[in-house]
Structures are given as structure tokens and as C-alpha cells.
Amino acid sequence: MTVTTWDEPAGATARGTLIVLPGRGETGASYQRFGTRLAADAYRVRLVPVDLDDLAAAREQVEKLLADESLPAPKVLVGTDSGATLAATIVGEVDADAAVLAGLALPGAAPAPGATWDDELDARSACPVHRSVIEGDAGFERAALGRPLPWSSLEVTAPAKPVLVVHGAADAVSPAAEAVAPYVGAPGARTWLVQGGxxxxxxxxSHRSVAATIVLFLESLKLGPELPAVLVPASGAVDGPA
Structure with missing residues (x-):
């Protein structure tokens, strides 16, 4: 199994490790922009391929990375589509500090396998740069969103670890209300909808805003698992030098 890596700039001190679990059809090329951006903020990024027919292999690789003492904490699972579903099911069982769930895939919510490639592109993203990336990626599996998930249902309870959920409000693959419902108001969960996403x-x-939201979550996580705020509204007196 080949793990794709992005590291912090030379001379920077790594602030944590992100273990990315991609979704159906995706390769490391889909996350070059994301990996480079988070690495520039001094987070080490490791992308683990997810084969829906061999989830045990992906979990084994995740556990190896979590046990790697050369990778700095906090160590956070970042899943998208079926990778987000996998992250949601294992975050409480492995030695990860938190999880980011982006575009959760829901059992039974995939579009019909007969959908055209243009339909799939429209469902995936409106970003012209990303669409050109996946269209030019020879390893990208087209029509993969029609593949059934290996979970018959997804039972999510209040997370025992900090979780950030980011979901597109216009997601036609996983309806937003159903995807985020288990996390809204749950202790330790931060849930955001991306307008038009x-x-x-x-x-x-809105990839820039989503990445910024993830960085704020990570920086808060570094302050403690209670996710203390890094930025607060200014009101009344402001603490400072006398």
C-alpha cells in the first residue's frame, strides 16, 4: 500500500499529523492541493488508500501511522466520502486524537450507477480546477460514486473524541440534514454546512474556507480536547499591557 506524503516546509516545526482517508474513486492526485496547503501550515499529511473490499488493510495502515513516534501529535483522521464513513466508525477505536469528516457517505445514498460522467462531476464539485484534476487523473475511477458501501447502516453516537464535520449544503450524494444530524449539538463535535457546497x-x-475551518479546528485541538477557542469576539475591555 503506497502512502502519499506531504511534509512541513524546511525549518518549520511540525504541528501535528493528518491521516487522510479518500473517498470512492479518488487517488492522491485529488488531494495534492489540500495536502500542500495543510503542509504549508506545518501539518504533516499522510494519505492512505481505501479499498472498500479490504477495509482491514486501510485500518492496519492507519494504526501503523498512529503508532509511528516520528509523526507528531495531535494525530487526526481526515476522511472524505467513504473515507469519512470509515473514519467515523474507527475514530473511537484507534489511537487518534480527533477526526475531520468531510462529505460523509451514507449507506444507500449513492446516485444510480447509470449516472453519466458529467452527472458525477456535477455531484462531486463545481470547482473547475478540481474537475480538471480528476478528469486528467488516469487512476481516478469513474462512476465510483455508484459503488455500494460495505456498511448496511451507519450508527453514530455522540463522539468520545473531538470531531469536526464539514458538509456541503447542496450535496446531492449524501443529503446534508441526514449526514450531520448525529453530530449537531453533540459534545465534542463542531458541525458546519458549506453554503452551496x-x-x-x-x-x-469553497475549498479555501473549508481548509481554514480545519486549521482553526486543529489549532484549537492543540490547546486541548475541549477545543478552547483560539479567536473570540471583542467586547468591552480587551486584556493587554497595563
Missing amino acids: RHDVLNDV
């Missing part, structure tokens, strides 16, 4: 929410037109 489609399924590949890490690679949609």
Missing part, C-alpha cells in the same frame, strides 16, 4: 467539499469552490 457539493459532495467533494474539500475540493469544491
Whole structure:
């Protein structure tokens, strides 16, 4: 299994490790922009391929990375589509500090296998750059969103670890209300909808805002698992030098 890597700039001190679990059809090429951006903020990024027919292999690789003492904490699972579903099911069982779930895939919610490639592109992303990336990726599996998930149902309870959920409000693959419902109001969960966002929410037109939201979550996580705020509204007196 080949793990794709992005590292912090030379001379920077790594601030944590992100273990990316991609979704159906995707390769490392789909996350070059995301990996480069988060690495520039001094987070090490490791992308683990996810074969829906061999989830045990993906989990084994995740556990190896979590046990690798050369990779700095906090260590956070970042899943998209079926990778987000996998992250949601294992985050409480492995030695990860938190999870980011972007565009959760829901059992039974995939589009019909007969959908055209243009339909799939529209469902995935409105970002012209990302669409050109996956159209030019020879390893990208077209029509993969029609593949059934290996889970018959997804039972999610209040997370025991910090979780950030980011979902497209216009996601036609996984309806937003159903996808985020288990997390809304749950202790330790931060849930955001991206206005107009489609399924590949890490690679949609609002990818900059989504990445910034993830960085804020990570920086808060570094302060503690209670996710203390890094930025607060200014009101009244502001603390500072006397």
C-alpha cells in the first residue's frame, strides 16, 4: 500500500499529523492541493488508500501511522466520502486524537450507477480546477460514486473524541440534514454546512474556507480536547499591557 506524503516546509516545526482517508474513486492526485496547503501550515499529511473490499488493510495502515513516534501529535483522521464513513466508525477505536469528516457517505445514498460522467462531476464539485484534476487523473475511477458501501447502516453516537464535520449544503450524494444530524449539538463535535457546497467539499469552490475551518479546528485541538477557542469576539475591555 503506497502512502502519499506531504511534509512541513524546511525549518518549520511540525504541528501535528493528518491521516487522510479518500473517498470512492479518488487517488492522491485529488488531494495534492489540500495536502500542500495543510503542509504549508506545518501539518504533516499522510494519505492512505481505501479499498472498500479490504477495509482491514486501510485500518492496519492507519494504526501503523498512529503508532509511528516520528509523526507528531495531535494525530487526526481526515476522511472524505467513504473515507469519512470509515473514519467515523474507527475514530473511537484507534489511537487518534480527533477526526475531520468531510462529505460523509451514507449507506444507500449513492446516485444510480447509470449516472453519466458529467452527472458525477456535477455531484462531486463545481470547482473547475478540481474537475480538471480528476478528469486528467488516469487512476481516478469513474462512476465510483455508484459503488455500494460495505456498511448496511451507519450508527453514530455522540463522539468520545473531538470531531469536526464539514458538509456541503447542496450535496446531492449524501443529503446534508441526514449526514450531520448525529453530530449537531453533540459534545465534542463542531458541525458546519458549506453554503452551496457539493459532495467533494474539500475540493469544491469553497475549498479555501473549508481548509481554514480545519486549521482553526486543529489549532484549537492543540490547546486541548475541549477545543478552547483560539479567536473570540471583542467586547468591552480587551486584556493587554497595563
